[in-house]
Structure formats: structure tokens, C-alpha cells
Amino acid sequence: MERIFFPLPPLTEQYRIVSEIEHWFALINQIEQDKLDLQEAIKQAKNKILNIAIHGKLVPQDPSDEPASELLKRINPKAEITCDNAHSRKLPNGWSKCHLKDALLIIMGQSPNGETINQINGIEFHQGKLYFSDIFVQSSNVYTSEPKKMAEKDSILLCVRAPVGIVNIVTRSVCIGRGLCALKPKKGNSKFYFYWLQTLQNIFERKATGTTFKAISSETVKNECIALPPLAEQQRIVQKIDELFSTLDNIQKALEV
Template structure:
């Protein structure tokens, strides 16, 4: 009724007092009005409780995922098998000169695990710089911070493309790459990561991103998990903070110390996390209905 009686132009409608004065509606007895108000307040209160409960449950799901990841990187999520090949054997195949770092923290882990830096097992690759005058509608897609969402690498409607002459096979996005946001004004977004679950043709990272590329593809699923942990996020936010812009230097990533389990245990950890996260994600989806 009100919409049909609004005056004014198509784009700007106005509500005159006369329209309200002439508005008619059914009026129940006073006692019934009180009952209606009480009932509505009761239902609204229940709805508020449900909404609060959903928020609390969503927070609990996020905290549970963080705890699962923490247990995983400390060797407490899946059983350990003494028959697994120790991680150091794999590391020596990557680098015959590899020497493990022995410290007090490493003694808290199984002897089959090995203390390493990211530089021991991954390459850190910088992004492409380009002239703004070269931006065009097709060519090589350049990933920026907005392309890293919810742990994934996505396309955006405002993606930048540059000529094929900028082609660089090193920073071409490959299956197993971990893409890191390396420069931003946000303490929350610095170090944010996305995982490339496939080769992405004609797609390179921009200068404000970094690629963490495992030196063996088999390591990628487990190292991906490390870059989702609160331990990693806290480390990066601490070393990269600046007065205006936060910057992740290559050395920050290279020097980050991790503990690597045997490859077979890595695979068991990844499988278990996928199972647990699937259950939590289904609960999350149900809450969004």
C-alpha cells in the first residue's frame, strides 16, 4: 500500500504525512495486542539466542581447525610408525649436504622427524613487475592479493593482464605452489596464503606476492598445512610488521623453522585433516542455511 502511494519521481520517492494519516490496519483488542507483543518478543528472543549460538559455533569450528593443525605439526594427530623412513633420508635426497639442526625444541619430536628451515625444502620465488602502460585485456594474468581467498587461488573480475613478452616460467603458477601475500597495509592479511591445486596456464604472481614452491611435489600437501597454522601467522606478523606497510622478505620465509615428519606420516596427517575438516565444513555449511 505504501509503495503504491509514494509520490515523486521514479528515482526519488517521498512519503507524505497524508498517506500515513489515511493508512488503515486491523486493530485487535487491547488484551490481544499485549499477548501478540509478548509472543513476538519471545520468538525474537529465541531467534537472537539461535543467532548467537550460530556465531559461537562458527567460532568454535575455527578454533577446532586451528587446534587440529597445531596437533598435526607437533606429531600428535596420527599414530607414528617406526617403519616409516626417517625424514632426514628424504632431505638428503633433496640435498646430499643437508645437516639437521639440533636444538632443545627438536628433542620434543620423534627421532624420525627433522628440524629444517623452509629454505631447506622450498624455493622462494618473487613476482613480476610491469609497466602500467602495458596492461591489456588479454595475455598473462597477474595475481594480486585479492586473488588469494580462503586458502585458494581464484580469478577476480578486475584481474590485470600483461603481454606475453613478460612470460617467466619461474613465477608461472604451478600445481603445489603456495602463494603468499608479501606486502600489504593490513596486519591481518600479511602472509595470507593460497594453494594452487592445479597448473594455472598464463598466470604469474605480481610483485607483492611470493611463491613458496616445495623442492619435491610430494612435500606440498603437508607444507601447505604448515602455512595455515597460527604458529606461521604469528611468526609472519611479527617479522613483517612496519609502520605503514607490512613486508614479507624472502629471508623471512626462508628462515622460518619447521619440523618435518617422515613422508608416510605426512600423508597420514594430510588424510586425517581432510577427513576432520570435511566434517567441520559440512557443519559450517549447515549453519549458513
């Protein structure tokens, strides 16, 4: 170290250099903090959009839409369309309260025999959120030759073991293990239910039980209440959310450049 040469400015210039560096570093730190604040604001904005959507305030109601009660009767004549929770009070016109099991086919995962799991061929296998992205489940490099429980194409995969409540949409049929639950709309838009289920994450977390691993049961999932809009309004809600989220995502990408 003693033999290393470096250019040494005059003492007064050293002070000016230090002052200038500190000025620019302070500015850079402020920009970085502003970026973090904006990223948090984007996250909060998305949560607010979802909250507004599930309360029927994101898009206007259309009196000509078939009421959700008629939709429920058609897909499940035995559906209980009267349940209550914080989300489903003071329903907009045409909306109905129901349990998730009334609108969705729900399949709890079951892990295949360990000897059938490999990384070469068979049915694609998912155990948790390892291959989750923002919306769609990415391809796994894990397979099983003897699947126990299958999630159909366009199902929503829900994490039922820690971390509880995280969701993604799968665009192909896959095998699911105990850490996941598959929810397939009996009639309607998978993306609508994907957005709805995101608002239930905190509720599922509060209802989770267990000491080593927090988990929720099939009954907890099946009996959770939602406020269901008419099918046509579901489409309008998804379209509006996609539009708003796209704008926010573009801002997010600009921050990462």
C-alpha cells in the first residue's frame, strides 16, 4: 500500500471535492428514496384499485346485465347466495353474496409418491409458489409420473400453506401438491377471481392455523364469502383493472431502468 501512487490535489481542493461529492450523493440518495416511495405508492394504488373493484365502484353497473343471482342459479341451483363478511355488505345492483364453493370448483392438492417425482418427464408438478410470477404460473422443471390431484387449465392456484393466500393463474393442466389449492370458475373469467382472491390474502392469513407451518383448510377456502357481480360486469372490471395496472406497471418499469 505504501508504494501506491495517486494524484493528490491541494488541501483546499480536497475540501471542495468532498463537498461536491457529498452534494451529489445526497441528491442520489434522495432520488433513490423517492423511487422507493413511488414503488410503495404503486403497490398501495393497486390494492386500492382492487378494493374499489370488489365493492362495485370501479366500473358502472348496467341494469341490462343478467343479475349474479341468476348466474349462480344456473351454475349451481343449490348455491347459498346469502352469506356475510366485510367485503359483501351494501351490495351494488345486480350483485349477490355467495361462498367460493358456489362459484368455483375447488380442488385441494395432494402430493404424489416421492419415487414418481423427477426432472425429466411426466406431468408438470407444483408444490408451492416457487414458480409463481405476477399473474401466470411459470413452467416447473419438476414432474411426476403418477399425479394425484390435477389443476385444470385456467385455474387459479392458491397457496394454502405458508405463505398462505398468494395466487397465480395456471395456463395448462398441472399436478398440485399439498401446498396448493386449485380454483376453477364454474362460469366466468379466471382473471376476475384471481383479482378477487388477492383481496382475501389477509383474511386467509388470519384464519391460518398450525405451529410449524401455518395453513388453511379446504373448508376455510370453500366457505369464504365474496360479493359476485354479473358476468358482464366481471368482464368490465377485469378490463379496467388491466388498463390501470398496465399504466402503473409502465411507471414501475421506468423506475427500474
